[in-house]
Amino acid sequence: MPVLSDIDSANNLVELFLKRADERPDRAFLGAKRDGEWQTISWGEAAEQVCLLAESLRKLGLKPGDRVCLVSENRPEWCIADLAIMAAGCITVPAYVTNTERDHIHILDNSGAKAVIVSDEKLLGPLHGALQASGIADHVIGIEDLHRQQSGSFGFYQWDNLVQGDAAAARKAVEERIAGIGRGDTACIIYTSGTGGAPRGVMQHHGAILCNIAGAAEILIEDFGIDDEERFLSFLPASHAYEHTGGQFLPISVGAQIYYSEGLEKLASNIEETRPTIMVVVPRLFEVLRTRIMKQVSKQGGVAEKLMNTALEVGERRAEGKKKLGDGLKDAVVGRLLKPKIRQRFGGRIKAMVSGGAPLNPEVGIFFESMGLTMLQGYGQTEAGPVVACNRPAAGIAMHSVGPAMRGVEVKIADDGEILC
The missing domain is CATH 3.40.50 (Rossmann fold)
Known part of the structure; x- marks a missing residue:
């Protein structure tokens, strides 16, 4: 089966995503409702933004293995940011939007996150105090306008400005970088919700997620059949391992x-x-x-x-x-x-x-x-x-x-x- 062989042969999640994007650049990939209408981003557009954002993260000084905390509700930019962090050679640290300032402090300190991507001003509220208390992160990237002056030891950056530039050069740089990322390298650190105490981080490597989506894809293919019109509706928090793998990387793996x-x-x-x-x-x-x-x-x-x-x-x-x-x-x-x-x-x-x-x-x-x-x-x-x-x-x-x-x-x-x- 081509789909399964592609997953089995992929060295990392970004490589698999770019392969799927190249196969269907003009087809719809990510959809969200804006101004009362469902709007989509194509696979090609998403791949371009992933590579441009990855290069912007590198220009900010982030190095391979650095952690980047992602605090956002489910939206197209969540997926793009996640892939871009990995494409930069860094490690995604998803955080729940319901986290308190105390939760954020623990995750920032425990993961050692050097940068944070946050969706909007509301979610920045409890996060801002945590950033100041922790003092580890150097950069804050807002998907939407944050309307805040730079303060403390970290600077604020606007998403739209970081997904601009030479797309071809960014793609080439990403391809060269991910050639050195293997299945044994850490892709993300998934934290528990903290209901039983302080949130605990679980390191997931690229190979674990690839193996998991291969098993799930096999069930879809053999028991239901798949085509070019598969569509997943994402509802659970993408910061949860279940949604992160089953609701994001599984659909990516089958071109949905x-x-x-x-x-x-x-x-x-x-x-x-x-x-x-x-x-x-x-x-x-x-x-x-x-x-x-x-x-x-x-x-x-x-x-x-x-x-x-x-x-x-x-x-x-x-x-x-x-x-x-x-x-x-x-x-x-x-x-x-x-x-x-x-x-x-x-x-x-x-x-x-x-x-x-x-x-x-x-x-x-x-x-x-x-x-x-x-x-x-x-x-x-x-x-x-x-x-x-x-x-x-x-x-x-x-x-x-x-x-x-x-x-x-x-x-x-x-x-x-x-x-x-």
């Missing part, structure tokens, strides 16, 4: 588009508008979506509610392996009258919805399967890149299971039952 959701309140409308083929989210979101669907159908009452109840009854029996005579006919009726309408609420093109980050309530999974939507559940650990296993259709989907280990993953079970990867 990434559209960025406006947030939970607008997620339902964003799904209908963007018509994704793959969604990577956490169980809690699926519970919210299930509740909304059930309430909407219940309000309609009558035939719609009866069809949903029939679909659930048949789906539950199928999951338990207790199908009854006549279930096939009932499923056919539901498949004609109800399931297409439910699928349309998810844009009409959805191939699979992937749940991870926490255990999925089997009832929730069975609900979506009963509605004609394929639900996968994965298990992972940040240290593992992060996905370890997935209950792919080819292995027989069982909602109480996370399925077999993915391609390239070895799992060891301790005497007490704990999973060791």
